[in-house]
Amino acid sequence: MKSKEYIPALTGVRGLAAFLIFLDHYNQTSFHPLLFRIFNEFHFPLPMFFVLSGFLICLRYYDNVEVNKHWMRKYIKNRIARVYPIYLILTVATFLVAWMINDNSIYNNLSSHFTVFLLNITFIRGFFDDIKFTGIGQGWSLTVEECFYFSAPFFFLLIQRTKKWLIYLPLLIMGAGVLLVLIFRNVDFYGFFGNFKFMFISTFFGRCVEFFVGMVLALIIRKSDDTISKIPFYTYLGILGIAGTTVIMVNQPLTAEVQFGLYQPVGIFTNNIILPFAIASFFYGLIKEKSVIRFLLSTPFGQLNGRSSYIFYLIHLGFIANFAITHIDTINTWFFEWLDARELYWITEHQDVIEPIMLLTFLFSFLTVVSIILYKYVEEPLNLYIRKSSFLETKKV
Numbered sequence: 001m002k003s004k005e006y007i008p009a010l011t012g013v014r015g016l017a018a019f020l021i022f023l024d025h026y027n028q029t030s031f032h033p034l035l036f037r038i039f040n041e042f043h044f045p046l047p048m049f050f051v052l053s054g055f056l057i058c059l060r061y062y063d064n065v066e067v068n069k070h071w072m073r074k075y076i077k078n079r080i081a082r083v084y085p086i087y088l089i090l091t092v093a094t095f096l097v098a099w100m101i102n103d104n105s106i107y108n109n110l111s112s113h114f115t116v117f118l119l120n121i122t123f124i125r126g127f128f129d130d131i132k133f134t135g136i137g138q139g140w141s142l143t144v145e146e147c148f149y150f151s152a153p154f155f156f157l158l159i160q161r162t163k164k165w166l167i168y169l170p171l172l173i174m175g176a177g178v179l180l181v182l183i184f185r186n187v188d189f190y191g192f193f194g195n196f197k198f199m200f201i202s203t204f205f206g207r208c209v210e211f212f213v214g215m216v217l218a219l220i221i222r223k224s225d226d227t228i229s230k231i232p233f234y235t236y237l238g239i240l241g242i243a244g245t246t247v248i249m250v251n252q253p254l255t256a257e258v259q260f261g262l263y264q265p266v267g268i269f270t271n272n273i274i275l276p277f278a279i280a281s282f283f284y285g286l287i288k289e290k291s292v293i294r295f296l297l298s299t300p301f302g303q304l305n306g307r308s309s310y311i312f313y314l315i316h317l318g319f320i321a322n323f324a325i326t327h328i329d330t331i332n333t334w335f336f337e338w339l340d341a342r343e344l345y346w347i348t349e350h351q352d353v354i355e356p357i358m359l360l361t362f363l364f365s366f367l368t369v370v371s372i373i374l375y376k377y378v379e380e381p382l383n384l385y386i387r388k389s390s391f392l393e394t395k396k397v
Contacts, residue, residue: 009286010052012297015305017045017052018312022364025138025317028356041249043262044242044275046141047210051279053145054214057152059221065156072153073392079149081386083310086379087142090314091120091135097319108134110190129191129198138317140202147204148211155215166216170209177205200268213276217283224288232291238282245275305368308375315374316367328362 024042031039061075095117098106107116108130119125120135126143133140158165177200180193193199200206248270252261261267286294296302305312315321332355339348347354 007287008298008303009294010056010283010297011306012299012302013048013283013286013306014052014309015302015312016297017048018305018309018316019364020045021138021313022316022367023360026360026363028360030352030356037250038246041246041261043249043260043271044246044279047207047271047275048279049141050144050148050207050210051214051217051276051283053148054211055218055221055280055283056214057149058156058215058218061153062156062160062215062218062222065153065160067153067157070393075153076150077392078387079146080391081383083142083145083149085382085386086311086374087136087139087314088121089378090311090318091139094136094318095120106135106137110134126202127192128189129194129202131190132198132202136314136318138313144202144204144207148208151204152211159215163219166212170212173205173208177203180205197263197268200272201262206268207272209272210276210279213280214283217280220284221287227288229289232285232289232294234281235285235289235291235293238278238280238285241278241281242275245270245278304372307380308368308371311374311379312367312371315370320370321363321367324363324366325359328359328366331362332358 020042023039024045027036027039027042029036065071094106098104107113110116110130116125116131116134119128119131120139123143123146125131125134126140132143155165155169158169177193178196181196181199184193185195191198193203204211249261249267252264252267254261258264262271285291286297297306335358336348336351336355339345
């Protein structure tokens with residue numbers, strides 16, 4: 001398979017992962033207790049993004065990586081063009097809106113607002129437990145992504161020498177993370193590597209296996225032919241594996257301090273070590289096997305959702321979502337009052353179930369439309385402009 005071949009289903013799967021993250025973050029206590037518990041452990045979509053990043057970066061750059069300024073500058077420019085412009089715009093807008101409405105919640109009660117803002121726009125906030133959820137809260141994961149992006153070329157050079165580095169590097173990286181916690185856990189500096197739970201759940205040092213599993217999948221796909229199987233064995237094996245890891249987390253004991261199975265040692269091991277292999281099996285199936293899932297993710301609508309999924313991820317929580325929720329709540333209130341006025345009580349007596357579903361449906365639809373518009377008219381044009389510009393490139397003498 002050609003290293004730069006476009007794989008439609010893997011673009012579509014980004015939209016699927018973003019939707020599943022949305023379900024996790026907007027889980028409703030009015031749902032059936034078992035459904036609520038399952039949605040509460042929907043942590044696997046984020047590892048899907050991490051495995052996918054490892055796969056795509058390795059697939060595209062493994063063969064042509066070079067140790068020189070020209071290659072590195074072009075590589076970094078492409079990464080910046082893909083991730084940074086829309087993130088910067090939305091982050092600045094988030095802090096501006098918070099200032100206008102006097103909302104200090106985005107600072108996590110920290111007094112140094114400029115420091116919080118600076119760490120947000122530089123992607124560094126993900127190293128600090130006290131700051132990771134500030135600004136665009138879900139953006140902490142971009143620190144994890146950026147660590148991989150900037151390290152990947154050096155990983156490739158080592159792996160080209162011997163594939164044993166695919167095992168050595170994750171062990172060394174996790175070891176470095178453990179060492180950082182041992183050094184800084186008693187240092188009061190915004191929670192910088194303050195504890196092992198934070199390191200394993202929220203930093204590249206703890207999540208690196210997900211990226212390396214994606215890289216292994218890329219190396220396997222690079223050596224494969226273009227044969228497509230009619231039996232979706234690995235597709236459904238991967239789905240069963242993902243479901244199995246969710247079952248493991250659902251069955252972890254919870255306490256007032258431990259609100260997710262992910263926070264338990266078994267949950268961390270399942271999420272960081274076992275789950276990536278199940279996801280890789282699912283991705284392998286999407287690439288090499290025919291299935292209904294592959295077809296749906298490869299449709300034009302699936303592709304558009306996948307391309308706009310980054311923006312959806314950035315705005316599904318925050319001031320844009322809050323604005324939508326306020327107006328949707330108003331519509332829902334009016335709707336049920338309208339039903340009561342017409343004595344349609346057989347509907348309104350189920351309001352506690354219907355209203356959350358209406359909220360999620362309207363909110364998801366609204367955010368999807370906004371994401372597509374921002375992708376088409378802001379993110380994509382800026383991405384192409386930066387890629388074609390001379391940004392970071394050396395001037396010819």
